[in-house]
Amino acid sequence: MDQSITFDLDLIRRYDQSGPRYTSYPTAVEFHPGFTADTYAEACRNSNASGRALSLYFHIPFCDTVCFYCACNKIATKDRSLAQPYLERVYRELALQGALFDRSRRVEQLHWGGGTPTFISHDQMVELMEQTRKHFTLADDDSGEFSIEIDPREATPETIALLRRIGFNRMSLGVQDFDPRVQEAVNRIQAEADTMAVLGAARDQGFRSISIDLIYGLPFQTVESFDETLARVIDCGPDRLSVFNYAHLPERFKPQRRINPEDLPRPEVKLDILQATIERLTSSGYVYIGMDHFARPNDELALAQRDGTLYRNFQGYSTHAHCDLVGIGVTSIGMVGSTYAQNERTIDEYHAAIDAGRLAVFRGVGLSRDDEIRRDVITRLICHFHLPFAAVEERWGLRFADYFAADLARLEPMIADGLIAVDGEGIDVLPRGRLLIRNICMAFDAYLANKEGPVGFSKVI
Numbered sequence: 001m002d003q004s005i006t007f008d009l010d011l012i013r014r015y016d017q018s019g020p021r022y023t024s025y026p027t028a029v030e031f032h033p034g035f036t037a038d039t040y041a042e043a044c045r046n047s048n049a050s051g052r053a054l055s056l057y058f059h060i061p062f063c064d065t066v067c068f069y070c071a072c073n074k075i076a077t078k079d080r081s082l083a084q085p086y087l088e089r090v091y092r093e094l095a096l097q098g099a100l101f102d103r104s105r106r107v108e109q110l111h112w113g114g115g116t117p118t119f120i121s122h123d124q125m126v127e128l129m130e131q132t133r134k135h136f137t138l139a140d141d142d143s144g145e146f147s148i149e150i151d152p153r154e155a156t157p158e159t160i161a162l163l164r165r166i167g168f169n170r171m172s173l174g175v176q177d178f179d180p181r182v183q184e185a186v187n188r189i190q191a192e193a194d195t196m197a198v199l200g201a202a203r204d205q206g207f208r209s210i211s212i213d214l215i216y217g218l219p220f221q222t223v224e225s226f227d228e229t230l231a232r233v234i235d236c237g238p239d240r241l242s243v244f245n246y247a248h249l250p251e252r253f254k255p256q257r258r259i260n261p262e263d264l265p266r267p268e269v270k271l272d273i274l275q276a277t278i279e280r281l282t283s284s285g286y287v288y289i290g291m292d293h294f295a296r297p298n299d300e301l302a303l304a305q306r307d308g309t310l311y312r313n314f315q316g317y318s319t320h321a322h323c324d325l326v327g328i329g330v331t332s333i334g335m336v337g338s339t340y341a342q343n344e345r346t347i348d349e350y351h352a353a354i355d356a357g358r359l360a361v362f363r364g365v366g367l368s369r370d371d372e373i374r375r376d377v378i379t380r381l382i383c384h385f386h387l388p389f390a391a392v393e394e395r396w397g398l399r400f401a402d403y404f405a406a407d408l409a410r411l412e413p414m415i416a417d418g419l420i421a422v423d424g425e426g427i428d429v430l431p432r433g434r435l436l437i438r439n440i441c442m443a444f445d446a447y448l449a450n451k452e453g454p455v456g457f458s459k460v461i
Contacts, residue, residue, distance in 0.1 A: 005288045006431035007275045011417055018457040019438045019448075021291065022382050023314045024340055025375040026365055026447055027457075028333070031342055035364035037353075040334075040341040043366075044100035044324075047337045052324050054101065055109035056136065057315060058090070058128070059329035061347065062119040064154065067188045069176075069218060069246055071253045073331040074115045075347065083120045086347065089354040090329055091131045096359055097326055098135030107138045109320045110146040110167075118154040122162050129166040141169060145320065147209075149174065152194045157201035164205040171202055172211040172242070177218060178229045185219035185263060192232065199236055209299070212238040216273045217246035219263035223272050227280060234284045240295045241286065242316070243277055245270075247459060290382060290437055293317055310383040317383065330360075338367040370446065373398070378441045385429035385437070410443040 020027045059073070062083055066076035075082070110132070120128070138144060147170035148163060163171075175195055176188060183189050202210050212233050216226060233241065248264060250256040265273065278288070286294040287302050293316065295301045304310040304319045311321030314333050327334035330350040333342045341364035344350040353360040367375065373396050380387045389400040401408065411427075414420050419433030420440060429440060442448055 004431045005278060005282065005434045007278055007435065008432045009271060009275070011419070011432060012271060012435060014417075015419075015436045015439050016459055017439070018459055019442050020445070020457050021438065022378055022441055023312060023316070024333070024335065025378050025445070026340075026367070026371055028340075028342070030447055031340065031363045031365050033363045035339070035341065035361075035366060037359040037361040039366070040336070040339065040359060040361045040364060041100055043336050043339045043341075044097075047324055048102045048105070050324075050337070051102075051105065052322055053106050053108040053139075053320070054136065055313075055318075055320055055323040055325045056107055056111070056132065057325060057327050057332055057334070058110075058112045058117075059114060059327070059332045059343075060112055060117040060120060061086070061115040061330055063114070063116045063151075064119060065187060066255050067176075068186045068255045068258045069188075069215060070255055071247070071249070072115065073345065080119070080121070083124060085351070086330075087120065087124055087128060089351050090128070092354050093328055093360060094131055094135045096354075096357075097328065101136070101326075103137050105137070105324075107132075107136045108144055109318070109323055110138065110144065111315050112148040113315070114149060116151045116154050117148050118150060118159060122159065125162060126166055138167065141167065145170060147171060150198060152198040153190055155198050157197060157204075160198060160201035160207075161205055164202075164207060169207055170209040170211075171207055172213055172240075173198060173238075174213050175229075175233065176213065176215045177221065177226065178232055179220070179225045181220045182218050182225070186259065196236070199238075209239045211240035211242060212236070213242045213244065215244045215246050216277060217248075217265060217270045219259055219265075221265050221273060222269065223276050226273050227276055230277060230280050234280070239299050240293065240301065241281065242293055243281075244292050245274075245459070288434060289317055290385070290434065291317070305384060308384055312379060312383055338372055340364050340367075369396075372396075373403070374444050374446060377404075377444050381427070381429065381441050381444075382437050385434055387427040389424075389426045404444065406449075407444045411440070414440060414443075 061073060061075045063074045063076045064078060146168045148168050150171050150173050152173055173195060177183060178192050199210060248256060248261060281294050287297055289295050289301050289305055300319050301317050309321060311318045313325055313335060325335040327343060330347050331343055331345045333340060341361045343360040344353055344362045350360050377387060377392060393400050411420060411422060415422055418430060419436055421428045421430060429437060433440060
């Protein structure tokens with residue numbers, strides 16, 4: 001598979017619009033309260049007939065300090081005592097959720113996200129994993145993919161050793177930028193030495209995969225300054241990198257109001273940073289997976305993309321397409337069968353639901369047949385940059401050219417611009433179209449086609 005990428009500045013400027021990231025289809029804006037906790041429970045019980053493996057996501061919402069760029073659902077606090085009451089509810093939710101699934105269904109993937117998962121104490125980490133094993137059957141270390149998001153300011157080598165001992169074998173490290181001026185502007189002061197200490201400990205403890213998260217478009221960043229951060233990160237040899245575009249939306253995310261918009265790089269500088277980043281990473285041996293993600297050619301994500309098994313969900317790209325995803329904790333989203341379900345978005349509402357002895361699901365959506373077909377198409381495009389018509393036709397019993405006639409017509413300008421090639425066999429996303437994969441997927445989004453006015457998504461670049 002050709003995993004190359006071409007940076008075409010003119011095309012990027014012309015196609016730089018707002019659009020979904022397609023961690024789900026339909027996207028979360030289509031979730032509704034008519035999908036209840038009872039609806040979700042029925043879907044879970046019905047899914048047992050499939051025997052599919054499970055993936056668990058835990059949301060730990062607490063952070064010691066707030067990073068001004070952050071758009072995550074979090075609670076910034078110095079009060080560590082808030083964690084235990086929350087975890088007690090998580091344990092009760094684990095019991096409620098675990099009762100819905102057959103114990104024969106192994107958990108092959110597990111992820112702690114946030115917030116800052118390492119906000120909780122070592123004893124609480126042990127207890128949370130013990131409670132998880134009490135209610136679900138976890139795969140062994142050789143076959144399970146158990147990952148955690150790490151803030152290097154909140155972890156020591158002892159923390160990393162503990163995490164490995166209780167079952168974690170993958171981690172992602174939040175770095176964002178090593179430049180002290182940038183760090184100060186976004187209230188994330190993080191010594192490079194702290195990051196390197198955690199990374200070294202992870203390698204010593206035998207973590208199988210290490211990913212580093214960076215953000216471009218932050219205050220005071222330049223091509224030269226960000227390239228320095230990249231060079232230092234590449235020297236560490238992470239297996240994967242996520243290089244996210246900072247979306248400045250202070251009207252939606254209150255912490256961002258503390259960022260001076262005049263300090264942000266101009267749009268043309270931001271594009272220059274992106275171009276330089278792509279060139280630096282690809283010349284250093286990384287391949288572009290898609291949607292801000294890069295990996296070494298022998299990494300599981302790159303291998304899955306080449307053999308056609310890569311998948312995408314709320315945690316990003318994944319190699320576990322066959323799993324039902326169970327969301328645990330405040331605001332978590334699960335995907336079971338042909339449904340999506342989301343837990344309450346505030347901690348008070350989440351606590352109230354669990355205290356009442358019920359699941360915390362407050363909204364979701366059941367997919368129609370058309371939703372499932374379009375999800376299949378969008379997933380193939382965003383994961384593999386290739387869409388064979390015959391595979392879709394065989395799976396869904398349709399004629400692609402007829403079913404998607406209007407969608408194919410929307411692709412005509414992209415064909416003319418060299419983003420994609422379309423023939424009787426399928427669609428190939430060309431190297432110059434891969435950065436604009438969201439635009440291409442949007443042509444198959446039936447919900448966007450029926451919307452008028454702003455849709456509330458971030459810019460595609």
